Amino acid sequence: MSIWVEQLTKYYCLNGESIKVLEDLSFAMEKGEFVSVLGPSGCGKSTLLETIAGMTSVDEGNVTIDGKVCFMPQNDMLLPWLRLIDNAVLPSVLQGKSNDELILLKNKANKLLPLFGLQEFKQSYPHQLSGGMRQRVALLRTYLLGGDFWLLDEPFAKLDALTREELQDWLLQVWHYASTGVLFVTHDIEEAIRLSSRILLLSARPGRLLEEYVIEPSLSQTQALALKQKIKERMSLD
Amino acid sequence: MKVKSNYLYPLATIVLLLVVWQALVTIFQVQSWLLPSPWEIGRTIVSKWDLLWQHSVYTLSEALLGLILATGFSLLLAFMMSAIPLLYRSFYPLLVISQTIPIIVLAPLFLVWFGYGYLPKVLVVILICFFPLVINVLAGFNAADPYLLRFYQSMGAKPLQMFRRIRLPAVLPYFFGGLRIAATYSIMGAVIGEWLGATKGIGLLLTRAQRSYDMPLVFASIVTIIFWSAVVFLSIRIWERLMLRWKGEQKVKQKTEL
Numbered sequence: 001m002s003i004w005v006e007q008l009t010k011y012y013c014l015n016g017e018s019i020k021v022l023e024d025l026s027f028a029m030e031k032g033e034f035v036s037v038l039g040p041s042g043c044g045k046s047t048l049l050e051t052i053a054g055m056t057s058v059d060e061g062n063v064t065i066d067g068k069v070c071f072m073p074q075n076d077m078l079l080p081w082l083r084l085i086d087n088a089v090l091p092s093v094l095q096g097k098s099n100d101e102l103i104l105l106k107n108k109a110n111k112l113l114p115l116f117g118l119q120e121f122k123q124s125y126p127h128q129l130s131g132g133m134r135q136r137v138a139l140l141r142t143y144l145l146g147g148d149f150w151l152l153d154e155p156f157a158k159l160d161a162l163t164r165e166e167l168q169d170w171l172l173q174v175w176h177y178a179s180t181g182v183l184f185v186t187h188d189i190e191e192a193i194r195l196s197s198r199i200l201l202l203s204a205r206p207g208r209l210l211e212e213y214v215i216e217p218s219l220s221q222t223q224a225l226a227l228k229q230k231i232k233e234r235m236s237l238d
Numbered sequence: 239m240k241v242k243s244n245y246l247y248p249l250a251t252i253v254l255l256l257v258v259w260q261a262l263v264t265i266f267q268v269q270s271w272l273l274p275s276p277w278e279i280g281r282t283i284v285s286k287w288d289l290l291w292q293h294s295v296y297t298l299s300e301a302l303l304g305l306i307l308a309t310g311f312s313l314l315l316a317f318m319m320s321a322i323p324l325l326y327r328s329f330y331p332l333l334v335i336s337q338t339i340p341i342i343v344l345a346p347l348f349l350v351w352f353g354y355g356y357l358p359k360v361l362v363v364i365l366i367c368f369f370p371l372v373i374n375v376l377a378g379f380n381a382a383d384p385y386l387l388r389f390y391q392s393m394g395a396k397p398l399q400m401f402r403r404i405r406l407p408a409v410l411p412y413f414f415g416g417l418r419i420a421a422t423y424s425i426m427g428a429v430i431g432e433w434l435g436a437t438k439g440i441g442l443l444l445t446r447a448q449r450s451y452d453m454p455l456v457f458a459s460i461v462t463i464i465f466w467s468a469v470v471f472l473s474i475r476i477w478e479r480l481m482l483r484w485k486g487e488q489k490v491k492q493k494t495e496l
Binding site: 017053054057071073075077079080081082091094095096125127143190 | 362385388390391392393394395396398399402403404408410482483484
């Protein structure tokens with residue numbers, strides 16, 4: 001199962017003016033891969049995910065998906081009047097699934113709570129949860145959709161450094177467990193190096209593919225630092 | 239501690255004002271037909287309890303019926319206005335203009351059209367309660383985050399489910415904000431309706447007492463109106479708290495304080 005993006009160009013309409021956000025972008029990824037899309041703010045990373053998720057249309061080029069994609073926007077999209085579990089199964093409720101199916105799904109969600117570190121918060125409303133917890137609930141919701149690919153849009157951008165590191169480790173753990181493909185958008189170079197097996201570096205708007213980096217799993221501290229430096233230099237060159 | 243002081247300060251202020259009032263009336267020996275003392279008002283309330291209660295029941299029923307009808311009607315109109323843009327554009331200005339017509343001018347017209355009975359009073363209440371409800375509920379229907387709606391739509395959400403699970407609950411805080419304002423006005427609306435001609439009700443009692451310079455009874459009626467308005471307001475506040483438990487206590491306060 002894979003995602004193919006071929007020569008994708010995307011425009012955004014702002015005050016009647018058409019702005020090019022993505023230009024001639026091509027890449028492919030397989031299920032089981034963890035790919036980061038790295039680039040400066042406003043380079044069209046979110047638009048890329050929205051396009052793959054089918055929230056907006058393709059202007060030029062092709063997006064082909066073999067498998068099911070599940071999108072998790074930057075904002076957690078939790079409804080404040082639903083408790084944790086109900087938020088997690090919300091997409092299925094909205095799809096009008098039968099009660100039996102929903103009960104099964106809730107059971108599944110309950111079993112997953114320890115993996116997501118949410119066990120004690122089962123009965124909580126979103127406002128009672130911290131930012132990190134809310135992102136975990138959002139990911140649980142994404143997980144329960146049972147997709148082959150997760151499209152994650154800067155899930156940790158709003159969190160403090162300590163929580164972010166903790167959640168990065170946790171995300172890798174969940175990813176191994178779920179064995180999906182992850183397309184991870186971020187503007188944080190270290191985060192991209194730490195998490196992914198491949199980095200797609202985008203330019204400033206309109207986003208073009210500048211470079212692709214394959215990251216060895218056995219990367220040492222010094223190698224990681226060198227790679228970070230290299231990416232930084234490449235970004236400043238643009 | 240915080241909750242306690244929320245009640246403590248206004249209560250203390252009221253008590254202080256009553257003491258000052260009582261003292262002034264006693265010291266300057268103000269005649270009771272000019273300004274009765276709080277003590278005398280209290281005595282009147284106790285002695286004329288039956289009378290006040292009888293008329294209260296009538297006024298209360300007018301106010302509540304009007305409030306309920308206004309609620310149903312405004313929910314329906316707000317929903318249709320939010321669903322059909324043409325309706326919104328045609329009715330919104332009319333709604334605002336309708337609020338500039340003084341109710342005191344309309345009420346005598348109702349009297350001419352519908353007589354001295356129950357109906358014109360209920361109509362006045364509906365007219366007064368309608369506006370804050372429609373405006374608030376409309377704001378609630380427009381408040382749902384378009385991105386969130388689009389996000390769940392892209393996941394194959396059914397329109398009916400979207401309405402039930404997302405748009406309707408999002409309206410609730412706004413609805414209660416409007417309902418609280420409407421509720422406080424409802425008793426007043428009924429009283430205004432009764433002023434102009436009625437066979438029963440606190441408003442009638444008030445005008446009669448005024449004409450016979452029975453000031454203690456005038457003030458006793460005013461206290462009764464305040465009391466019932468507070469009861470209606472607080473009942474709705476409790477209902478709101480129950481329905482909006484998902485909001486933190488603090489948040490409910492910040493967002494919907496009058």
